[in-house]
Structure formats: structure tokens, C-alpha cells
Amino acid sequence: MVQTILFDIDGVLLSEERYFDASALTVWEIIHSEKYLGLGADQFKTTFNDEEIASIRNAVFVNDRVLKFLKSKGLNANWDMIYLTFSFQLIQLLSQIKDKEQAKISEWLKNDIDRKTLLEINEVLSKYDPKVQFDLFIPEFQQSETELFDFLNILAEKKLGVKTEIFSGKSVLWSICEHVSQEWYVGDEYVLSSTGRPSVQKGKKGFLTDEQTLASREEISRLFQDLTDAGLTIGIGTGRPELETIKPFEYLQWLKYFDPNRIVTADNVLVAEKEHQECEPLAKPHPYTYIQALKGKQTSVESCLKEQLPLEHGDQILIVGDSFADLLAARKMGCQFAAVLTGLTGRKEFEEHRADFILDSVLDVKSIVFSMIR
Numbered sequence: 001m002v003q004t005i006l007f008d009i010d011g012v013l014l015s016e017e018r019y020f021d022a023s024a025l026t027v028w029e030i031i032h033s034e035k036y037l038g039l040g041a042d043q044f045k046t047t048f049n050d051e052e053i054a055s056i057r058n059a060v061f062v063n064d065r066v067l068k069f070l071k072s073k074g075l076n077a078n079w080d081m082i083y084l085t086f087s088f089q090l091i092q093l094l095s096q097i098k099d100k101e102q103a104k105i106s107e108w109l110k111n112d113i114d115r116k117t118l119l120e121i122n123e124v125l126s127k128y129d130p131k132v133q134f135d136l137f138i139p140e141f142q143q144s145e146t147e148l149f150d151f152l153n154i155l156a157e158k159k160l161g162v163k164t165e166i167f168s169g170k171s172v173l174w175s176i177c178e179h180v181s182q183e184w185y186v187g188d189e190y191v192l193s194s195t196g197r198p199s200v201q202k203g204k205k206g207f208l209t210d211e212q213t214l215a216s217r218e219e220i221s222r223l224f225q226d227l228t229d230a231g232l233t234i235g236i237g238t239g240r241p242e243l244e245t246i247k248p249f250e251y252l253q254w255l256k257y258f259d260p261n262r263i264v265t266a267d268n269v270l271v272a273e274k275e276h277q278e279c280e281p282l283a284k285p286h287p288y289t290y291i292q293a294l295k296g297k298q299t300s301v302e303s304c305l306k307e308q309l310p311l312e313h314g315d316q317i318l319i320v321g322d323s324f325a326d327l328l329a330a331r332k333m334g335c336q337f338a339a340v341l342t343g344l345t346g347r348k349e350f351e352e353h354r355a356d357f358i359l360d361s362v363l364d365v366k367s368i369v370f371s372m373i374r
Helices: 015-034 050-060 065-072 078-097 098-108 115-125 134-141 148-160 174-197 217-229 244-251 266-275 290-293 300-306 324-333 349-351 361-372
Strands: 004-007 233-237 317-321 336-340 357-358
Touching: 004 290, 004 361, 015 050, 015 078, 015 174, 015 266, 050 336, 065 078, 065 134, 065 324, 078 115, 078 134, 078 148, 078 174, 098 115, 134 148, 174 244, 217 233, 217 244, 217 361, 233 290, 244 266, 266 290, 266 300, 290 300, 290 324, 317 324, 317 361, 324 336, 336 361, 349 357, 357 361
Parallel strands: 004 233, 004 317, 317 336, 336 357
Antiparallel strands: none
């Protein structure tokens, strides 16, 4: 019998659309803005209307096929998707000038790529006419038989003739992508509190006040109320940072249904990774996010990491998510998994991987849970 329900947020409770918009704008900015690569700088500005945003997203993510491809590989973090998409384009751009700039390319790939390096690349690229090739991402990465970040190193050696390890892990370049993404998502007002760093490029309003729920706010409120009234424990395990979780939940009046100790965000995962750098990445599909949401944030990182898996009473826990990464985390924990079809992953994929439940809406959670306890 289910006693605890742990919800993902994006694609389950809130739409991922604005995150994907911000992700596309981030890649676009780092390629086109003069503060980064500056390729066709006239194509960049800090305010776009919805039609322009849709056009940019369709270009960057090839009508969302890149997003769906990365989701199918178990990748769940938008920052990782941004980093992979941009880094691939960087390698592609450099491959178009390698015959004339091999020495400089070799030097750039010796150490982490920071913004100073991007500006140096900007200066060199301005002498040529390299083309952005977003449509090549999937054909190239379909050949990958290794971890996605590591495959960037393989591509760098193949296309640039440079053996490097700089694309693995959360590098300086990854942090640049993360920060630009936060500028777009939280806007000028919150970027310093969100990241600890000021905006590099000001003028962004942000999307925090433009969240879209995947059922009405009132219907989701009733779901939470009915579950807690029935004596069930509910929690959150999300790849969102804390600000982008708490602010919308405050606005939507959902916080009152949750014990704050059971709301686990990307910030908590990053803290755990810094404390235990010897560990593999702890973001989903690693089960750490959900383990801490289950045990509570008052539980030490060490205790969460040492938790014996699969859990002894895993059948009493239901994880509700929209992605393959959520499913993998639930499987490692030995928990039941309810797949919600309001994200990017389709019914066929969840059927192939034998999700315990496949739901059209998060609101359907109530009927399947109550059928177990009555």
C-alpha cells in the first residue's frame, strides 16, 4: 500500500515550456552575443516576443527533437542540455576553421573554456564565415556509445584533431551556460540571489511570473489536500533550483501542503555533490533527489548516499514523473512509478520500459492511490 508520494515538478505539475524557451535563448545568446562568441551579433537582443522565442527554440532544438532525444537518453537537467547543445556547436564552428587556426584551437582546448577564452574565439571567428549547424546534433550523438559529456571529447578529437578531457563534468563552460540560463529564467531581479553572481548581460525580465500549471491551480490544490487528508506523505524531488520551486509554489499557494524538509531541489543536489566530489553526478537519474525527499533534508548527505537500494519497503513509495530519468531513479530505489504524459516523453517509451502506471494528468494520481488503500 502506498504511503508516500514524491512528485517531480516540470512536466508533471508545471509546464516545462518556459524552461525550454530559456534554454534555447541561452544557447542563442552564447553563440550570438558579443559578450560571448558574437557570431552574427545583430541576431541577439535581451527581449524577444513569444513568436521570436518560438522561432529561436525551433532552430536551436530542431523543433524540439533534440530535447526529446536527450530526454530519451535519461538526461533530465536543462543546464546539461544547454551545455551539450552549445558545446557541440562550438566544436562544429571550430572544425570549420581548423585548417587555418589549428594552433589556436589546440591552445583553447588545453584548459577549461572561460568567458575570456570565448571572447578570444569570438575575435578569431569574426575573420571567417562559419555556419551554425543545429541539425547535426542528433545524427552525431546517435553514434555515441559513451556518456554524453565524454562524447564531446571524442568529437573534439575526431573533428579538431585535439585530444582533450575539458568537456567532461561540470566545467567552467558548464557554469557559464548555467549562469546565462538563470539570467533568462529568473531575470535581473533575482539572478544575484539565485547564482551569487551579477548578470553579465542585463535587460532580461525572466519567466518566474509566467509559469503555466498542467491542470488548474485549484484542481492540483485539491489533489494535494485529498492526499494529505488521507494520511499520505507527499514530497517534491525536482531538478529545479530552490528559487524556481519556492517562488511559483508560493504564488500558486501550494507550499502549505508540503513539509519544507521534503522539498528537494537542484540546490540540495549541488551541495551534496560539492561535499562528495568523489561520487558520480547525483542529479537524476541518480536516485539521490528522491531519497532525500523521502528521508527529509534533515537527514545527512552521507546517510542518503549509504541508503541500501532497492529500498526494503519500496512498494510503499510512488514516484510521479514525466521522464525516463525519473523512471530510472524509481527503479533503482525499488519504488512504484507513475508516468505522466504531460512532459516530452511519450506513452510508447513508458510502455516499453514498463512504467507501473501511465497517466494522462497528474490529477489521475488520486484515483490509482485511493484504489490501493480502500
